[in-house]
Amino acid sequence: MKGWPGTSEVIRWEVMRNLRNRSFLVGMLLTPLVALLMAGVPALLGYLDRPTPQTYAVVDRIDGYAVLEDLVTDGQVRLVPAGDAGAAQARVDTGEVDGYLVLDDEFLETGVLHLYVSDRDRPVPGGLQEALTRLLQGRRLGAVGLDLDDAERLLAPAAVVRTVLGQEPGDDPAPDWHRLPTAIGAVVLLMLLIMTSGTMLLQSALQEKRDRMSEVVLSSINARQLMAGKIIGHFLLGVLQAVIWLAVALPLAGLVFKVQITRWIALESVPVIALFFLLGYLLYAALFVAAGATMEDIQNSSSLQGMVFLLPFLPFLVLGPVMINPTGSIARTATLFPLTSPVIAVLRVGMGDVPAWEIAAAAVLLLLAAALVTYAAARVFRVGMLMYGKTATPAEIWRWIRTP
Amino acid sequence: MKPGPSPCTAFREGKVGVPDEVLIVDRVVKRYGGKTAVDHVSFEVRPGEILGFLGPNGAGKTTTLRMIMGITAPDEGRILFRLPEGGTGAVPRGASAAGGSGRIPAHLVGYLPEERGLYRDARVIDVLLFLASLKGLRGRAARARAMEWLERFGLGPQARARVNQLSKGMAQKVQFIAAVLHQPRLLVLDEPFSGLDPVNQELFMEEIRRLAAQGCAVLLSSHQMNLVEAMCERIFLIHQGRRVVYGPLAEIKAAYGVHRVRLLVRDPAWRVPASGLVESAEYDGPRATVLLKPGVEPAAFLASLPADAPIEEMAVARISLHEIFVRIARGEAAA
Numbered sequence: 001m002k003g004w005p006g007t008s009e010v011i012r013w014e015v016m017r018n019l020r021n022r023s024f025l026v027g028m029l030l031t032p033l034v035a036l037l038m039a040g041v042p043a044l045l046g047y048l049d050r051p052t053p054q055t056y057a058v059v060d061r062i063d064g065y066a067v068l069e070d071l072v073t074d075g076q077v078r079l080v081p082a083g084d085a086g087a088a089q090a091r092v093d094t095g096e097v098d099g100y101l102v103l104d105d106e107f108l109e110t111g112v113l114h115l116y117v118s119d120r121d122r123p124v125p126g127g128l129q130e131a132l133t134r135l136l137q138g139r140r141l142g143a144v145g146l147d148l149d150d151a152e153r154l155l156a157p158a159a160v161v162r163t164v165l166g167q168e169p170g171d172d173p174a175p176d177w178h179r180l181p182t183a184i185g186a187v188v189l190l191m192l193l194i195m196t197s198g199t200m201l202l203q204s205a206l207q208e209k210r211d212r213m214s215e216v217v218l219s220s221i222n223a224r225q226l227m228a229g230k231i232i233g234h235f236l237l238g239v240l241q242a243v244i245w246l247a248v249a250l251p252l253a254g255l256v257f258k259v260q261i262t263r264w265i266a267l268e269s270v271p272v273i274a275l276f277f278l279l280g281y282l283l284y285a286a287l288f289v290a291a292g293a294t295m296e297d298i299q300n301s302s303s304l305q306g307m308v309f310l311l312p313f314l315p316f317l318v319l320g321p322v323m324i325n326p327t328g329s330i331a332r333t334a335t336l337f338p339l340t341s342p343v344i345a346v347l348r349v350g351m352g353d354v355p356a357w358e359i360a361a362a363a364v365l366l367l368l369a370a371a372l373v374t375y376a377a378a379r380v381f382r383v384g385m386l387m388y389g390k391t392a393t394p395a396e397i398w399r400w401i402r403t404p
Numbered sequence: 405m406k407p408g409p410s411p412c413t414a415f416r417e418g419k420v421g422v423p424d425e426v427l428i429v430d431r432v433v434k435r436y437g438g439k440t441a442v443d444h445v446s447f448e449v450r451p452g453e454i455l456g457f458l459g460p461n462g463a464g465k466t467t468t469l470r471m472i473m474g475i476t477a478p479d480e481g482r483i484l485f486r487l488p489e490g491g492t493g494a495v496p497r498g499a500s501a502a503g504g505s506g507r508i509p510a511h512l513v514g515y516l517p518e519e520r521g522l523y524r525d526a527r528v529i530d531v532l533l534f535l536a537s538l539k540g541l542r543g544r545a546a547r548a549r550a551m552e553w554l555e556r557f558g559l560g561p562q563a564r565a566r567v568n569q570l571s572k573g574m575a576q577k578v579q580f581i582a583a584v585l586h587q588p589r590l591l592v593l594d595e596p597f598s599g600l601d602p603v604n605q606e607l608f609m610e611e612i613r614r615l616a617a618q619g620c621a622v623l624l625s626s627h628q629m630n631l632v633e634a635m636c637e638r639i640f641l642i643h644q645g646r647r648v649v650y651g652p653l654a655e656i657k658a659a660y661g662v663h664r665v666r667l668l669v670r671d672p673a674w675r676v677p678a679s680g681l682v683e684s685a686e687y688d689g690p691r692a693t694v695l696l697k698p699g700v701e702p703a704a705f706l707a708s709l710p711a712d713a714p715i716e717e718m719a720v721a722r723i724s725l726h727e728i729f730v731r732i733a734r735g736e737a738a739a
Contacts (some may be wrong), residue, residue: 013537016530017526020527215515216515216520216521219517220538221510
């Protein structure tokens with residue numbers, strides 16, 4: 001019973017018993033529904049409370065009605081022509097329109113336009129304000145022999161194009177705009193996986209002890225096989241959960257935001273992100289499962305064990321400085337530090353080009369840390385799983401790690 | 405389940421020679437910090453026998469059993485398996501084996517630990533199939549055998565019940581089934597009778613005897629001396645980590661089991677005459693309990709009594725294993 005066979009049985013057991021567990025299934029299926037509800041309720045409220053389109057009569061004395069109508073594009077304002085102010089006033093009185101305005105020379109001269117409305121609480125629609133501004137600018141520019149396009153070109157901001165010395169111009173392309181969503185998606189997924197699978201892992205180790213099963217199981221396989229089986233099994237469960245959630249969320253997001261989600265996925269950064277993702281999961285999974293082996297139950301966990309829950313949030317302490325200065329010393333340190341690199345390195349890959357040596361060094365450090373933590377966790381797990389009825393002290397845990 | 409060939413029966417019938425040991429524990433030492441929990445312990449278990457492994461609390465029984473199962477590793481000595489069907493192996497010294505039975509022929513060894521339980525929220529059949537799969541027994545064969553055992557223990561209808569729906573006795577039966585489902589050739593039982601009612605005790609004893617009769621070697625650790633006495637032909641008694649008694653039960657009883665004579669006398673004031681034959685005598689009204697010195701035959705004691713001794717009734721018996729155990733544990737009898 002060496003190696004993979006024992007581990008594969010534990011993986012199958014962990015996966016199947018959770019898939020047969022009602023509360024796990026309910027959680028897995030209900031979470032996307034709750035998330036949908038949470039996301040959908042504000043959208044629904046916004047839809048229900050959306051401003052109603054307003055109709056204004058336009059008395060046109062400068063031959064600008066057609067231009068103005070073209071410029072109003074937001075759908076919230078409708079214009080109708082009116083012969084004179086009296087006719088327009090009458091249409092307001094009958095409720096046919098919400099108000100009226102007069103396009104005349106005074107408007108072109110002063111830039112001030114009076115909007116006559118029946119309801120004092122109704123604000124001036126932004127779309128109308130913008131269209132009138134464009135009309136005014138166009139007319140005034142025309143008066144001095146320019147058109148709006150010329151004016152926009154004249155007032156356009158400077159475009160700074162960076163060219164690295166020693167390279168041909170254009171060899172320094174701007175970062176892929178779609179890398180960042182990929183990186184953010186991976187970070188969110190990793191955090192989700194660590195928090196769901198990690199918690200389940202910890203509870204699984206606790207349950208093994210609570211149900212007095214450790215010794216029975218360890219008489220058939222060794223502690224490393226049991227730990228590996230639990231880590232991989234819960235990883236698969238977490239991935240299954242994530243796949244189900246994404247299967248609901250992605251098409252829905254595409255529908256709501258009217259974008260093609262696949263265009264947001266930067267395939268070229270997936271290998272690097274996947275590497276940090278897997279190593280990051282392994283690091284935290286090993287920490288969580290070892291923490292579970294040292295406790296009697298969650299209520300009796302010590303502050304040291306409580307710290308384990310907080311470690312995955314460590315990267316968020318430096319997230320602000322990293323976003324402001326992605327190449328600064330804090331960002332670089334957090335990229336190399338194994339407890340923060342699964343998040344920070346991935347985000348920096350998404351934000352721009354990170355030197356290859358930094359990524360390689362971060363990956364090697366994370367790999368070493370994951371191996372070291374898994375090794376220490378296996379030692380803690382080995383002894384902790386057979387310790388019933390008490391929570392281990394830090395001194396005991398340290399002794400277990402040192403004991404060969 | 406069809407009983408397999410029984411080497412033990414064949415041995416008893418004289419058809420084969422003396423069977424080899426399937427488990428050899430050889431001068432095993434285990435230390436925790438500065439304390440020696442197990443100190444150069446050696447014994448063997450043979451196919452078809454039930455070896456009683458006895459000792460007071462803290463004597464080192466569970467530590468020894470955990471070493472045999474590869475859960476903890478011995479600091480010194482060897483633990484060798486010589487099971488059939490490729491079941492040879494050894495628990496290595498040092499920590500390389502600690503924390504699980506990676507190097508013992510686990511698929512041929514069954515273990516019922518003292519600290520035992522079941523996954524409370526899982527179904528009975530699922531738990532049994534998982535534990536069987538860890539021993540290499542899978543698929544339909546595993547399911548069929550699990551159902552057979554459940555039926556045998558009257559738990560067929562509970563196969564799909566969740567463990568937390570079982571009574572304590574039912575759960576203990578399931579634990580026992582989990583230990584024997586894969587048809588082990590060596591069965592290590594740590595306090596299998598604790599918490600059982602007399603009916604289930606009898607059931608377990610019957611099953612253990614049946615397994616031994618089929619050739620399974622059984623190492624049985626228990627505090628319940630009357631049960632050990634009823635089941636084991638050989639015993640190993642451990643005290644403070646060391647062997648104190650090891651051998652056939654009859655020989656041990658002959659060596660340590662001095663005779664006790666119970667007397668009912670007409671005169672409560674009468675006393676047994678002092679002689680070199682008597683170890684001790686206790687009196688309670690007309691009743692007297694006399695413990696003879698080791699090696700003293702009851703007839704010799706009888707002959708030493710005066711002809712007019714006011715004896716109404718007399719009963720002679722060897723002291724029980726329980727008393728031997730207690731006397732040894734208290735240091736009243738030397739090894």
